[in-house]
Amino acid sequence: MLGIGRGSFIFLIRKLHARGRFRRKAIIVGSKENARGLFEKISSNPQFGYQVVGFVGEDEGYLRQNPSGLKVLGKIKDLGEIAREEKIQDILIALQPDWKGSLQELMNRVSNLEVSFEIVPDLTDLFRGYQTAPLATSLLLRIFPSQMRTWEWALKRLFDALTSMVVLVVFLPIWILLGVLIKLNFKGFPLVKRGCLGKAGGIIGIYKFKVSKEELGWENSSLTSKSPQGVLGKFLRSSGLEKIPIFVNILKGEMSLVGPEPLCQETFEKLSSNLPLLPKRLYVKPGLFSLAKIKGKFTDYMDGAKEYLLYDLRYIENMSLYFDTKIFLGGLALFIKRQFT
Template identity: 35%
Template sequence: MLKLKRYREVIFTSILDFLIVLASWFVFHSFYPNTMNILIQDFNLDFISGGIIISFYWLAIFVVMGSYKKLYLVSRLDEFIKVLKASVLGALILYFIININESISISEQRMIIITYWATIFVLLALNRFIVRTIQKYYAQRGKGLHRTVIIGTGQTAKAAYDDLNRNKILGMQVLGFIQVNGKAPDPETGITEEDVIGNLDQIKEILEERQVQDILVALEPDRRQDLVDVISKVDAPEISLKLLPDFYQLVSGLSKTNQIFGMPLVEISPEPMPLWEKTIKRAFDIIVSAVVLLLTFPFLILIGLAVRLTSPGPAIYRQRRVGRNGKIFTIYKFRTMLDNAEKHSGPTWAKKDDPRVTKLGYWLRKLRVDEVPQFINVLKGDMSLVGPRPERPHFVEQFSKQIPLYTRRLRVRPGITGWAQVKWKYDASLDDVKEKTKFDLFYIENASLRMDAKILINTMITVIKGKGQ
């Protein structure tokens, strides 16, 4: 239900965009009928099918450029800039496609693409302006607001509640307050016990039962130590989490805030990588994995035979791991330990000079060759080349209780290698896991293709130097 509400605006906006782009095709054709006929005939298309295909082309451009992210009560100026960026990119790509046709002069090509771009841009910008204006009109009258809970029961929380009630344009309908410290609210704040709908330990049940869409964290300045615990317990990807900063956080410049009609909010976003980068990242994962598996296939057969001959047991070790959004998948590795190594001990960490590791397994680990079968997981989409290492369900459950924000690692696909792997050693204790979690969280908040490239280069250097364990 929440996902449907979340994507309703995206579906509505994308359908409108499709119809606008299709209308632009007909409008533009009235100016350049002969030229457009030549272009679509090059691809053996009739006029109608050509218009439909190019409309889907524009939708793809809008998706890649992030035009459908954060549509709820977005600033009309921001909407204008989004449309401008997407339309310019789409027009430039079409310009190079038109250049293939030698029957059209260069000057005419430029005029065609400028006129078509202007038609698309004007109609789309006008459409978005009208839709956002109507959306704000209804929000001012308390319609279509996001269901919101406020975490905190102090003066800051009450001030936020009053501000949201006075300014419906902020787009939030407050359902109630969530207690953090378990104490009854101070009567001086104006918050009664009836206004409190639960405590922080009940947050998951409250979010599900009340179909919450936004969470506003409004803690008192002297309760900052509770912030990590709050963020850890409200880790819900489909729900927008916003933090109301205090004066010192604002003037320090340490927090990036969004000015939403006079109310400064820090939006905690776990996925800074834009869609076009994520698309390239996934395409790179597929290409590299396919190439590696094809080129190394004969060697993988030989390694598998060597594992079978040097110690009893299967060549490929299969194990259940926790992937993106908590999905369980089976990971593949060359077996480097004795068969059933954890039969009597249960799940345990690998350690330096581990007696369970076979002689061949030692060298496979040293050169990271034991990880190669995981390229199959990358092809299947369970993993990526770069990301936090996937952990077993037993340890995920354990670490989630002991390490704040640990579950935020599950926001992205796990990887064969990651920032924590190139910056920290293998896990040997809970303290090691805590340190690696810091690196994993840093990666998630700063993920980019550039950072992925840096991690892959460092990993290759580690492999060449034989520093694996």
């Protein structure tokens, strides 16, 4: 029955695509035989659901010739800007097998955008080491930035949501008591927001408890940019309880229990010129517990940025439920230890 239902759904979607409904805006990366062949197949099969707006080429000579008649949008170095301006949803990779670049290079150019990558199946050398899945069209393979499968992502999200609800609801009396104490000591609302970069580079407001009178309701700065004041502020900072409201962000789906530590935009921009792989952190949601925090000896990203980034990349490139569990337990143990030191 499940197979029949899925087949009926795919049939309906393809019918709608053939009538020009719900098509996804796409660009083809490539300018030679593979790219032209892919464009011709998509053009003759509207049920595949792509609205190809043009191609981005690797060869200037072919760009000038434009043999396929498809609109020329630019070269690979302009991929990020083109995808943003055209509001692209899918990037279809149809380069020649002898192309000297890397898939990671293409992904880095659009790391701050919500786009999907699909690739022609014969480019095995280009996507080796990446998790792939065949699409219903059988024309392309979907590429995932990590080794996590779809069901693993779903389970990770479920664990995030359930854990957040337990922490927020079961310990609610403690959070209310802390809120009252913070209001009495620092005046104003006990919670503040910090504007940080989320997945794909979007700005998210991360909640935290106030630790000083100087903290405003919203600031585009790191979570610990302000020095704590008084016994209460120092206790909240040293114990880690300052960050407990982050569970609200996790419940909303803006963050995860495990992931790279959130960075504010100012810090990201300062570091990105010297760390070209820094945008790769934006492939996943930021997390409460990070591999860098439980393995490194530094306090924030400005303190040992290169080493910090290496830990983040190691996590992203080796993501799995098992790895997440190890980091979560390590972070939990570190949090408990801080309560007794």
